[in-house]
Amino acid sequence: MDEILEKIPDDFEYANDVKKYFNIDKVRVEKNIDYKTSLYNFINNKITISENQTKLDKVLVIVHEFIHAKQPLYLHFMNFILSNSEIVLFIFSLYLIITNKFYFDFGCLYFSTVTASMIVRTAMEAHAVNKSLVDIKYVLKKYINEEENKKIYSYYKAINSKYSWLFYLQLNLGKIIRSIIIGISFYNIIK
């Protein structure tokens, strides 16, 4: 695998090629040593590549982040509004629970927001995860032959089928825990 990876250029050069592949010119790319994973920020239209990932991971992750950069702005905006509203509603719900003022309609508002937020975020991630597995083959064609491409692809496919459940769980874990906390209080007022 190392021999194959050597043929693929490093971060910036590779990211530039991926950028051309997706035909996006406005996205900025930078590296960060403190980030655990790479990410795309729609507010400043910037992809940050984490220095803490292996080259093998980065090769796929960079494609993944560019797919996020290509996703419609309204989706990013919706995800941003929903995820922030969910946190604000959770904090306010906790306040209402503590002061014994938690009521039915507010519980319904929290649950609709958290559900919508999970659906939008999961859909955006599922799209990026699945599309990156299609695009990676075409992106890598430039550097490696078909056999090497198959080898690297089957590695990504195997990792994906083994760990994707963990990825989606981790993605929604905070929301699931907050829903359970609010759910218990909600159950107490409706029973």
Ligand SMILES: [Zn+2]
């Ligand atoms: Zn993602």
